[in-house]
Amino acid sequence: MRRPALTAAALTGALALTGALALAGCSGSGTDAEPDAGSGKAKLSVSSPYMPQPVSADMAAGFLTIANDGGAGDELTGVSSEVAGQVTMHSTVGGAMAEKSSFAVPAHGRLVFRSGGDHLMFEQLTRKPRQGQTVTVKLTFAKSAPLTVEMPVKSATYNPSTGH
Template identity: 80%
Template sequence: MTAAAALAAALALAGCSDSGSAAGSGKAELSVSGPYMPQPVSADMAAGFLTITNKGGAEDELTSVTSEVAGQVTMHSTMGGAMRQKSSFAVPAHGQLVFKSGGNHLMFEKLRRKPKQGQTVTVKITFAKSGPLTVEMPVKSATYNPSTGH
């Protein structure tokens, strides 16, 4: 019981120090919204889109994306119609990193199974400083185009 009390006290102190630093906005506060994958038209590749919002006062960096559905997930930027693979993306303080059709996007390559409309794909998003986020990405129709611009 003494060990449990000590653990509870340590967790309480850790919670206090964490909330103190978050209140100072000295670190990233990341969340994901609008994730989706259009139902892939090919058997071995799919695209993915989402928005990462950082409400914190420090920049972070998206360093990798993984999923059980794909042998690898690569990140791409699109500028002036040219697509380039990137190893990381900055997530600005008090800003957003947007992956949308025709812009930055995720490519799910070497698919282990072909996701179908109505299913979800689990995606793990890893950052340089913050802990990883696990996101359930719904599979939409191949022609899905969200009105929010994501």
Template identity: 75%
Template sequence: MKRLAAPAALLTGALALAGCGGSAGSDDSGGSRAELSVSSSYMPQPVSPDMAAGFLTVVNKGGTADKLTSVTSTASGDVTMHSTMGGAMKEKTSFTVPAHGRLVFRSGGNHLMFDALKRKPKQGDTVTLKLTFAKSAPLTVEMPVKSATYNPSTGH
């Protein structure tokens, strides 16, 4: 009888641990998801009639990272995402938005390129963007068009 009690106790303990692991995973996924928002968006008034750059910051207050997988706009036929490292620009298919962090698109760094503009945006206009993520719901952003020489650190 003692020989059967030990394996039965081990099996019961293993089943209890497996059950705990599953429920803990379920609770964690709801409480640690990405919480995304956008700030500091702007487009310098483009010099070219068919191409423009855009900048913004995606903030993640959640406990899970996400990926920005695409950007679209009714103002443009194509919006691409680019990284800049050592002066070299490279098109990217996605960017990670870290948990409790931010993804920054700024002049001289990561940026958005609007190709095949339907019309040339002018200072004071607003361009609507849709940001699509791997896990989170899409975000719609109203991006103001600023002067061609706008610098966010000075506000001019």
């Protein structure tokens, strides 16, 4: 059985089509792998979450950083956890603590919850978290999908800058 030979024109057309398809597959689409700063969407991620082991049986604090690598701001509007009846957000300015209903997460910026500053309060604890355990936290935003974070429980005196 003899196969028909490809003509130069047919071969050139096939190579051009193959090249075009390969290039189409390589074009950026603004997915999670490559943030598209011009997309007008927030691209949120969480780092450095931790909860110092609470000293009281009914209340604990939590800390984390929310980064926004996207081209639009968002707003943290709520926090919940199975370990607490409620989780509230607090700002600390000049040593005065005030509960807030939301926090801005600016485009290309960060929202930092840290000891001595803005922080989360876990109130009405259903159990007292112990060092070495993790606490599941759900973060709710005005525009973006919720994020679920596993927050490790550290020693009561844990200092993130030293790791101890």
